[in-house]
Amino acid sequence: MRVRVVVAYDGTDYSGFQRQTNAPTVQAALETTLAQVTQEEITILAAGRTDTGVHAVGQVIAFDTAWRHDLGDLRRALNAVLPADIAALEVEEAAPDFHPRYDAHSRRYRYTLHNATVRQPLKRRYSLHIAALLDVAAMQQAAQALVGEHDFATFGQPPQGLATVRRVLLAEWGGEPPHLTFDIEANAFLYRMVRSIVGTLLQVGQGKMDVAKFVAAMTACERRRAGPTAPPHGLCLMEVKY
Amino acid sequence: MRVRVVVAYDGTDYSGFQRQTNAPTVQAALETTLAQVTQEEITILAAGRTDTGVHAVGQVIAFDTAWRHDLGDLRRALNAVLPADIAALEVEEAAPDFHPRYDAHSRRYRYTLHNATVRQPLKRRYSLHIAALLDVAAMQQAAQALVGEHDFATFGQPPQGLATVRRVLLAEWGGEPPHLTFDIEANAFLYRMVRSIVGTLLQVGQGKMDVAKFVAAMTACERRRAGPTAPPHGLCLMEVKY
Incomplete structure (x- = not known):
């Protein structure tokens, strides 16, 4: 049986989603837990490979298992064994050929800013603090392009x-x-695309780049025209649509 | 000059507010930073001593200093030196005899629950996950008492x-x-009072204690009649009023 799981995680302490040798990853934590719970060796497929430090509340994974019990039991067992910074939100049976990456219609990411003079310790893990007053109307106009x-x-x-x-x-x-x-939904994304876009929009918001220059940078198709890449901790994979 | 500072902190990594030997505390972090920034040896007064793991967005401290520059400069200097999990939100001159504890009219705390079947990793640091469906109307009625x-x-x-x-x-x-x-404001609080009340209200919310029994437990003035004390990470000192 192929199973589809919606996964949430705090990416702070992981070297991204995808399995690596000698670094903690979300994939490794999920596969270790699945092996323990199902007593099978399981390799998972995922909708997207989030970078080091990026969070998710709507990552989608799939795997094959001989699990014979209720899928609610599988969800409870996974959440009891997974570390506190990873959770299986939904566990459902999927079509035998369901592929979370190839079948995805679109992905939605959210980047969160805390725009205030003083930083706020309780918001620091999941948002980027920007002390400078931002011109949100200009950032909105640039985003439309x-x-x-x-x-x-x-x-x-x-x-x-x-x-x-x-x-x-x-x-x-x-x-x-x-x-x-900042919510952005696309059929698919380039490597670090959301963070590069956010970093460039922040240049617009701080008056360091006007909207026309943002559009010119985009249409130039030159990596060096982008602003600095925004840090990962403000970014979260919200949803994958099928 | 006596200075009044509104302080926010993530209590996760501190053994509470009050200075202790051999344990990291918010008071020690603040006093170390003040010494570094002002080049004076400063002992702070505080409105309340939060427990290990309890957060704050509205703790109030006061201290005397010979600081000769702008207080906006002091705020910026403090926030540049303080660890990421502590911030000075407001820095103002106070009356020479201002005492953050004795002069306080009331304190307001907030306890946050995440009441859902599955736990949510991105909420785990600042709220208590309760999987059981809660009878909020009953908890509200008990709270009124x-x-x-x-x-x-x-x-x-x-x-x-x-x-x-x-x-x-x-x-x-x-x-x-x-x-x-759960918001609770009082002239002052007993040691662990908010967490004990929340733990007892959760018994009501889960149908393990009815509202009449909650009121009877309160009026009995017997510590053993309270429910289990709720964990600290859901609690935050929101505001101190003068």
Whole structure:
């Protein structure tokens, strides 16, 4: 039976999602727990490979198992054994050929800012503190230029192959000050694309780049035209749609 | 000059507020930073001594200093030197005899619950996960019995002396499910009083104690009638009023 699991994690203490030798990863923690709970050797498939320090509340994984009990029991067993910074939110049976990455229609990420003069210790793990007053209207206007099918080579490199064209379905600032959120949904993302976009939008928000220059940077398809890449701890994989 | 500072901290990695030998405390971190920034030996006064693991966004401290520059400069210097889990939110001059504990009119604490079947890793540091469905109406009704001047001996011991009578000004459940918040404001609190009250209210919410029995436990003034003390990580000192 193929099982589909929606996974949440605090990425702070992991060297990203994908398994590596000699570094703690979310994939390794999940596979170790699955082996312990099912007594099988299980390799998981995942919708996306989040970077070191990036969080998730809607990562999707799939695996095959001979589990004979209720899937609610599997969810409870996984959550009892998983470390406190990883949880299995939903556990469901999937079609035998379900692939969380290839079958995904789109992914949505959220980047969270804490925009206030003084930093706030209780927000520091899941948001980026920006002391400078941001021009949110300018950032919103620049973000709108991202929507549609574009070559995003300015904002990242492809995880494989050479194609840098992606289709952005949504790119929008929201939230309640001092907490600002940037939601971006696309069919797929380049490596570090969201963080590169956020870092460049922050240049716009701080008046270091105007909206026209942001659009010119994007259409130039030159990596060096992007702003500094925003740090990972403000980023969270929210949802994968099928 | 006496200076009043509103302090926020993530209590996770501290053995409470008050200075101790051989354990990291918020007071020690603040005094070390003040010594470094002002080049004076400074002992601080504080509004309340939060326990190990308890957070704050509105702790108030005061100290005397010969600081000759702008107080905005002092705030910036403190926040540059303080560890990431402590911040000075507001820095103001106070009356020479201002005492953050004795002059306080009331304190407000908030206890946060994450009430959902599955735990949520990104909420785990600042809220208590409760999987059982809670009867919030019953918890609200029981909480109302706390308001007013009562002997709260059931819910804690006095930090000094013998008096266990306190005046509760507000005791109210709120929040948006799955996040529930319990706000309680009182002239002062007994040692572990908020966590003992929350633990007892959770017995009510889970149907293990009815509202009448909660009121009877309170009026009995017997420590053994309280429910288990709720863990510290859901608790935050929100505000001290003067």
